[in-house]
Amino acid sequence: MMGWFLSVLHCEFLRSGPVDTALLVGGSAAVVCAVIGVFTVLRGHAFAGHALGDVSSAGGSASFLAGISPLAGFLGIAALAALALEFLGVRKVREQDVATGIVLGAGLGLSALFLYFDITTTSTTGAAVTVMFGSMFALSSSIKWPAIIVACLALVAMGLLYRPLILSVVDPELASTRGISNHWIGVVHLLMLAMAVALAALSVGSVLASALLIGPAAASIRLSRRPTVAILGAVIIGLLAVWGGVWMAYESYYWFSGNSWPVSFFVVAIIFIIYLLTIPLKYLTGRKTPVPVAVQHATGAS
Amino acid sequence: MIQQRNGERRVHMPKFEESSKVALAADVPGPATEQPLLAVDDLTVKIGTRVLLQGVSFTLSPGEFCGLIGENGAGKTTLLRSLVGTQPSPHGCVKVCGFPPSRARGMVGYVPQKINFAPDLPLRVCDLVQLGCDGHRLGPRWFSRKSSEAVSRALAAVGAEQFAKQRIGELSGGQQQRAVIAHALARQPRLLLLDEPLANLDFKSANELARLLGHLTREHGIAVLITAHDMNPLLSLMDRVVYLAGGRAACGSVEEVIQSESLSRLYGYPVAVIKHSGRIMIVPDTEGPQPDEACYMEPSNGRNRERITK
Numbered sequence: 071m072m073g074w075f076l077s078v079l080h081c082e083f084l085r086s087g088p089v090d091t092a093l094l095v096g097g098s099a100a101v102v103c104a105v106i107g108v109f110t111v112l113r114g115h116a117f118a119g120h121a122l123g124d125v126s127s128a129g130g131s132a133s134f135l136a137g138i139s140p141l142a143g144f145l146g147i148a149a150l151a152a153l154a155l156e157f158l159g160v161r162k163v164r165e166q167d168v169a170t171g172i173v174l175g176a177g178l179g180l181s182a183l184f185l186y187f188d189i190t191t192t193s194t195t196g197a198a199v200t201v202m203f204g205s206m207f208a209l210s211s212s213i214k215w216p217a218i219i220v221a222c223l224a225l226v227a228m229g230l231l232y233r234p235l236i237l238s239v240v241d242p243e244l245a246s247t248r249g250i251s252n253h254w255i256g257v258v259h260l261l262m263l264a265m266a267v268a269l270a271a272l273s274v275g276s277v278l279a280s281a282l283l284i285g286p287a288a289a290s291i292r293l294s295r296r297p298t299v300a301i302l303g304a305v306i307i308g309l310l311a312v313w314g315g316v317w318m319a320y321e322s323y324y325w326f327s328g329n330s331w332p333v334s335f336f337v338v339a340i341i342f343i344i345y346l347l348t349i350p351l352k353y354l355t356g357r358k359t360p361v362p363v364a365v366q367h368a369t370g371a372s
Numbered sequence: 373m374i375q376q377r378n379g380e381r382r383v384h385m386p387k388f389e390e391s392s393k394v395a396l397a398a399d400v401p402g403p404a405t406e407q408p409l410l411a412v413d414d415l416t417v418k419i420g421t422r423v424l425l426q427g428v429s430f431t432l433s434p435g436e437f438c439g440l441i442g443e444n445g446a447g448k449t450t451l452l453r454s455l456v457g458t459q460p461s462p463h464g465c466v467k468v469c470g471f472p473p474s475r476a477r478g479m480v481g482y483v484p485q486k487i488n489f490a491p492d493l494p495l496r497v498c499d500l501v502q503l504g505c506d507g508h509r510l511g512p513r514w515f516s517r518k519s520s521e522a523v524s525r526a527l528a529a530v531g532a533e534q535f536a537k538q539r540i541g542e543l544s545g546g547q548q549q550r551a552v553i554a555h556a557l558a559r560q561p562r563l564l565l566l567d568e569p570l571a572n573l574d575f576k577s578a579n580e581l582a583r584l585l586g587h588l589t590r591e592h593g594i595a596v597l598i599t600a601h602d603m604n605p606l607l608s609l610m611d612r613v614v615y616l617a618g619g620r621a622a623c624g625s626v627e628e629v630i631q632s633e634s635l636s637r638l639y640g641y642p643v644a645v646i647k648h649s650g651r652i653m654i655v656p657d658t659e660g661p662q663p664d665e666a667c668y669m670e671p672s673n674g675r676n677r678e679r680i681t682k
Contacts, residue, residue, distance in 0.1 A: 112493065230510050237507035240487075240495060244555070247456045247482040248508040249474070291494050295539050300494040 092206035092273075092316045092333065094214050098221035099269035099282060100308030105228050106266040107287030107308075108301050109259060112239045116284050118160055118260075121170045122267045123279030125151040125177025129268075130201035130276055131184035134192065140201075141216050144271045148264035151177055156257050204275030206316060206333040217269060224265040231258060236297055273312070274334040282308065285341035292348045293355065311340040407470055409434045409563055409595050410455070415464035417450050423619050424450045428464075430614050430623035432597060434562060437589045439606045440599040442616030448599040449485065451616065452565050455597070456482045468563060477508075481556030483566040489548060491541040497551040498536040501526050504558030526554040529592065530584060546577030550584070557588075564588065566598045570605055578605055585609065603630075604651050632657070 110119045126148040133143030151173050158169035181201075188197040200208065228235075234255055238245040242252045263283075270279035290303030315337030323330035410432035417425040425447045432438050442448050453459035455466055457473030468476035481504075489495075504526065505519045527533050530550040535543055540551055549569055556564060566585070570578040586609040588594050600606060603613070603626075613630065614623045617638045622629045629635070630652055636642045642657035 112490075229512050232512060233503065233507050233509055236495075237503050240489070240493070240500065240503070241484065243458070243484040244482075244487070244552075245507070246458045247477070247480075247484075249477055250508055291492055294494045295496050295537075296499055297494055 086320075087211060088207040088209070089316065089320060091209050091211045091214055093313060095209055095217045095269070096206055096273040096312040096316055096333075096337075097309060098218050099266075099273040100286070100312040101305050102221045102224045102266045103270050103279075103283045104286045104290075104304035104308035105225065105301050106259075106262050107283045108291060108297070108304050109235055109239060110263055111284060111287045111291055113259070114166075115160070115259075115263070116280070116288075117167065118155055118170045119263055119267060119283045120280035121174040121177070122148050122151050122155075122264055123271055123276050123283070124174055125181070125276075126264075126268055126271045126279070127201050127276035128177050128181035128184055130271060131181055131188055131197060134188045134197045134201075135184060139213060139216060141213055141220065141268060141272050144268035144276065145220065145265065147177065147180075148268045148271070149261060152260035152264040153257075156260055160256075160260070200275075201271075202275050202277045203332065204271070204273055204278065204334045206273050207319070209272070213272070217272065220265055221269060224262050224269075227258065227262055231255065235259065274337050278334050278338055281338045281341055282312070285338075285345055286311065289341075289345045289348045292352050307341070307344055311337050311344065314340050408432060409436075409469060410597070411465070411467040412451075412455070413465040413467075415451070415454060415462060415466060417447070417454060417459060417462050419461070425454070425462075425616075425621075426619045428614075428616075428619075428621040430612075430621065432563070432595050432612070434595055435589055435593045436595050436611045437586060437606075437609050438595070438597045438612045438614060439603055439610040440597055440614045440616065441601070441603045442599075443601055446616040447619050448616055449567055451621075452482070452567050452597070452599060455565060456480055478559050479562045481553075481559065481561035481564045483549075483552050483556050483564070483569055485567045486545075486572050487548070487552060489541040491539070493539065493541045495540050496537055497532055497540050497543070497547075497554070498523055498527065500540055500551055501532075501536075501554045501558050504555035522558055522560070526557040529557055529588065530554045544577070546573050546581065549573065549577075549581060553584075557594075561594065563595045563597065566596065568599055568601070570598075570600055570602075582606060582609060607650065607652065630654075 107119070110116060126144040129143035129145070129147030130140050131143075132147070133140045136143075154173050154176075155169055158172060159165040160169045185198050185201070199205070234245065234248075234250045237248065238250055238252050238255045245255070246252055266283060267276075267279050270282040274282055286304040286307035287300075289307055290300050294300040294303055315333050315335075318336040318340075319330055319333040322336075408431040412431070413429050415425055415428040416423070428451060430438075440448050440451065450459055454462040455468070455473055456477070466473055469479055471479075473480070501523045502513075502519065505522050506513060524533075527536050530553050532547070532550045532554050535547055535551075540548060543551065553564075553566070553569070564585075569581060569585075573581065582605050585596050585598065589596050589609075597614075598606065603610070607626065610626055612624065613626050614621050615629050615635065615638060617635070618640065620638055622634050622638050630645055632643060632645050635645065635654060636657070644655055644657040646653040646655060
């Protein structure tokens with residue numbers, strides 16, 4: 071089994087340049103999205119995360135026009151949108167959906183304009199598909215290091231703020247009595263979210279970014295009882311999906327006689343299947359909860 | 373962004389500036405000193421033109437159990453938030469062990485009103501208590517024997533060992549309340565503030581929790597300030613009571629404060645105190661002769677309140 075697996079991997083898979091870039095950029099996106107996704111899901115900002123992904127498509131399409139790195143485009147617009155969300159009051163429960171909807175609409179409008187320019191002025195007809203649905207094998211290898219640096223920055227920021235973030239997720243009032251400013255924690259979380267979403271948009275496309283952000287985190291949260299385990303589980307699921315997706319897309323060239331399917335499809339499909347699997351898994355593990363206290367007393371007394 | 377225990381953020385309380393310097397020059401006062409654990413002097417909180425608290429003064433000594441009683445909207449939560457330094461724009465003087473609240477965070481444990489824990493929140497009770505030790509710190513957590521001992525001590529103090537490894541969202545309301553109290557106790561505070569811990573609990577859990585809090589004051593010497601709209605479950609425990617009505621406070625022993633005369637003055641309206649088989653009920657006094665309203669108006673210098681306090 072192992073020998074077969076290695077032989078499959080060895081057949082030029084790892085030696086190919088585009089695959090190498092896809093594995094590195096996609097892997098760093100998966101790790102950052104998993105870690106920050108857990109907090110995003112727990113804070114109830116899944117919709118905001120999705121909106122940031124969609125809005126970042128404006129940056130991606132603008133980068134084609136300006137001839138800059140697509141990562142810079144995605145990241146710049148996502149960060150701007152994150153600040154706009156904060157300004158419009160995304161942390162207030164009542165205004166959250168409204169703020170997200172407003173920013174999402176404005177951002178997608180901008181994206182429509184830039185994509186129109188892309189198609190009319192430059193002859194990049196594939197721009198829309200690349201920005202919206204990603205194409206990991208088409209990433210230029212020069213983007214490897216910037217992506218890894220952005221990922222490391224996000225992870226270091228998360229490592230620093232891990233405990234205050236958890237406390238503020240559990241209960242903002244509990245956090246504020248410990249001297250934690252929920253306002254600043256919220257701003258920093260949104261900026262980290264922008265970084266995660268930009269990396270995800272680069273690898274699986276801006277529309278599918280939320281799948282990588284929310285899916286692994288949500289699946290892992292269902293199954294774990296501790297925050298660190300939830301994060302670790304999300305990282306594993308994310309990496310499994312991205313690397314598995316890259317491998318399957320590479321192999322699909324042989325499966326479908328020379329027509330390889332898009333990587334993003336495989337990544338999102340794996341995430342969806344894993345999430346579906348957590349439902350019966352949760353049911354099975356849920357039955358093993360400790361014996362209720364009352365029963366313990368009863369058996370102890372007898 | 374994150375304020376450490378000795379952070380410098382100044383709450384807007386002009387009176388603190390000078391006195392806090394004096395307190396810092398001396399050592400942290402030990403329990404033997406005469407200084408009260410908590411001193412609130414002439415605390416006034418206004419939001420816009422709305423007066424939430426007006427001239428509230430009381431003190432609390434180590435090991436005392438004090439009830440903060442009042443109807444909904446009387447300003448109980450505002451008062452507690454002023455004591456932990458999260459209430460914006462308080463005026464007046466609040467000192468915990470001689471320090472302003474923002475410098476005394478390690479000495480105060482705070483249990484907010486009912487927290488809604490999502491059932492799927494991946495957080496065990498012991499994780500929450502661990503966050504009570506070090507949740508405000510930056511950077512990753514390294515294992516330390518000291519903090520794990522603090523966690524097990526706090527869990528034992530509230531009797532939460534049995535469900536320490538369970539997700540907090542799956543527990544009953546009473547168990548969750550215990551977990552949050554353990555979270556507040558993790559840093560071994562000298563003052564424990566609880567906001568309506570007995571509301572939302574069934575009779576049995578409420579009774580158990582009240583006894584637990586009484587135990588904490590006696591065995592661990594922690595001063596407890598607990599808000600409640602119904603004082604009856606606390607009657608046997610309270611050393612002192614601070615009664616809030618309309619933003620003003622009367623403070624003293626239960627016998628001194630919970631009587632028709634002082635409460636009528638506080639409400640600015642005649643109220644009757646009905647005592648029956650060890651229970652107390654406060655109702656508007658519509659039966660008896662209606663006294664002249666004017667005599668219940670609050671004097672502007674608050675002399676009456678001081679008399680009650682003494």
